[in-house]
Amino acid sequence: MTSKNLLRGGMLLMLVLMMAMSGCTFRDAPPWDDDDWGKGDKKMMAGDWAEQDSLIALRQRVEDLERRTAANEELAEQANVTAEKALACCRKDYTVIMTEEIYFDLNKFQVRPDDYPALDRVAAKMKEDPDLIAECKGHTDGLGATDYNIVLGQKRADAARMYLVNKHNIALGRISIRTFGEEAPIASNDTAEGRMKNRRVSIDVLGFVMDEE
Numbered sequence: 208m209t210s211k212n213l214l215r216g217g218m219l220l221m222l223v224l225m226m227a228m229s230g231c232t233f234r235d236a237p238p239w240d241d242d243d244w245g246k247g248d249k250k251m252m253a254g255d256w257a258e259q260d261s262l263i264a265l266r267q268r269v270e271d272l273e274r275r276t277a278a279n280e281e282l283a284e285q286a287n288v289t290a291e292k293a294l295a296c297c298r299k300d301y302t303v304i305m306t307e308e309i310y311f312d313l314n315k316f317q318v319r320p321d322d323y324p325a326l327d328r329v330a331a332k333m334k335e336d337p338d339l340i341a342e343c344k345g346h347t348d349g350l351g352a353t354d355y356n357i358v359l360g361q362k363r364a365d366a367a368r369m370y371l372v373n374k375h376n377i378a379l380g381r382i383s384i385r386t387f388g389e390e391a392p393i394a395s396n397d398t399a400e401g402r403m404k405n406r407r408v409s410i411d412v413l414g415f416v417m418d419e420e
Contacts, residue, residue, distance in 0.1 A: 304339060304412040305332055309367060311406045314351070316362035318370050325410075326367060330375035332412050341377075341412050343367045345386040348405040349396030353388060360386035367408045 307329050309322035318326070333339050345364030347356040364384035371377040394401035 301413045301415045304414045305329070306412070307410045308407050309410070310403065311363055311408070313348075313402075313406065314359070316359060316366050318366050323370075326370050327375070329410050329412055330371050330377055333371075333377055333381065334375070336414070339412055339414055340381045340383070341368075341371070341410055343382060343384045344391075344409045344411070345384065345388075346391060346405055346407050346409070347389050348402035349389050349392065350402065351389075356388035357386055360388045363406075363408050367410060 305328075307325040309318060309325050311317075312319070329341060333341060343364040345360030345362070345367075347359050347363075351359070361384065364386055368379070368382045368384055371382060372379050389396075389405070392401075392405045393407075394404040396402050396405060
């Protein structure tokens with residue numbers, strides 16, 4: 208081997224050693240540049256914004272439903288107060304024109320189809336005379352806690368009232384509701400038959416005698 212070849216070989220070896228010491232390596236792909244980082248950030252930010260918009264829309268829908276529910280509850284309460292005032296205002300006595308009773312399944316407050324005819328008769332009587340009003344009184348059996356039964360009785364009375372309103376267009380203000388819970392049974396709560404009779408709503412159609420001036 209000539210001296211020139213030895214010199215070239217030595218220089219090539221030194222070049223390889225210098226590249227290795229400096230950490231220089233060959234890449235299979237170009238490095239991630241600043242533009243790529245920016246694109247990644249934008250994609251992440253776009254996803255975050257979309258998720259945030261969805262949450263805002265959902266929150267707005269919930270708030271809207273809450274406002275509607277509060278408004279409906281307020282209207283129902285106003286109608287109930289009006290009906291209660293009608294029971295006492297400017298009258299010294301009243302006469303029960305007719306009474307109907309409907310019954311409910313255990314722990315339920317939905318009106319059963321079998322009881323539609325009874326409510327239909329109440330509506331027909333009220334349509335005959337626009338001065339007549341009605342009172343729906345909700346009852347339960349002796350099972351369950353007292354507070355629970357008070358609420359359940361109210362729901363049953365309101366279910367009867369809303370049937371008259373929605374099915375027959377009886378004005379809401381002509382119907383009042385009361386709840387007795389378990390406090391006014393008409394049968395023994397010791398038997399299944401007795402408890403079934405106590406799970407009821409009594410609907411009184413009322414005609415009033417006006418005060419004489």
